[in-house]
Amino acid sequence: MEWIDVARVSVAANVAILSALTWVWARNYLAFRSKHSMGLAAFGAVLLAQNTLSLYFYLYHPVLAGWFATDMTPLAWRANVVVHAFQTVALGFLLWVTWD
Amino acid sequence: MKAALRYVLTGTRGGPNRVRILRALDDRPRNANRLAEHLDLDYTTVRHHLDVLRDHGVVERTGDGYGTVYYPTDGTRRHWDLVEEIAEGLAL
Numbered sequence: 001m002e003w004i005d006v007a008r009v010s011v012a013a014n015v016a017i018l019s020a021l022t023w024v025w026a027r028n029y030l031a032f033r034s035k036h037s038m039g040l041a042a043f044g045a046v047l048l049a050q051n052t053l054s055l056y057f058y059l060y061h062p063v064l065a066g067w068f069a070t071d072m073t074p075l076a077w078r079a080n081v082v083v084h085a086f087q088t089v090a091l092g093f094l095l096w097v098t099w100d
Numbered sequence: 101m102k103a104a105l106r107y108v109l110t111g112t113r114g115g116p117n118r119v120r121i122l123r124a125l126d127d128r129p130r131n132a133n134r135l136a137e138h139l140d141l142d143y144t145t146v147r148h149h150l151d152v153l154r155d156h157g158v159v160e161r162t163g164d165g166y167g168t169v170y171y172p173t174d175g176t177r178r179h180w181d182l183v184e185e186i187a188e189g190l191a192l
Contacts, residue, residue, distance in 0.1 A: 024113045025111070027116075028110050028111070028112075028115050028116065031116040031189070032110050032115075032116070032190060033189035034110055036106050036110050036111070037110040040110070040111055097112075098112050099112070100113065100114060100148070
């Protein structure tokens with residue numbers, strides 16, 4: 001498995017987790033219309049947009065997808081993957097406490 | 101306490117139903133079975149929500165077995181205006 005594949009899987013997991021979190025928080029915002037639920041929903045939506053954009057760059061962007069696949073050095077990828085993976089772990093915990 | 105109330109009521113999946121449960125218990129302490137009947141919710145769902153609310157110190161219970169009655173804690177009562185504020189926009 002190439003480093004870019006690890007990054008893709010990690011970012012795809014972030015997108016999935018954030019979709020679930022944003023769904024919960026947006027539904028709560030629609031139920032309560034409170035500042036707190038709006039803040040959570042906005043946080044989830046923006047981080048979801050950020051991860052979706054990253055996934056798009058890695059997979060489909062006409063210039064960047066090819067560049068990430070071939071021109072990035074393993075050292076740069078390792079650094080990048082660590083950052084994505086930390087976010088996946090953090091979001092996993094957030095989903096765990098939010099789902100009940 | 102306020103942060104715990106905000107989190108458990110507006111930040112989680114079961115939040116809206118937990119607000120309904122809390123208001124019903126404030127109106128009159130009752131057991132899980134009566135609560136499920138009153139709110140037209142599944143009994144096991146109500147039991148789960150009550151466990152979460154107890155974990156966060158929002159409700160407590162008296163007695164055990166079938167007759168266990170749940171009611172809001174003193175901490176929750178002190179911040180009841182916050183519960184009402186959260187419930188305000190809720191279609192009950």
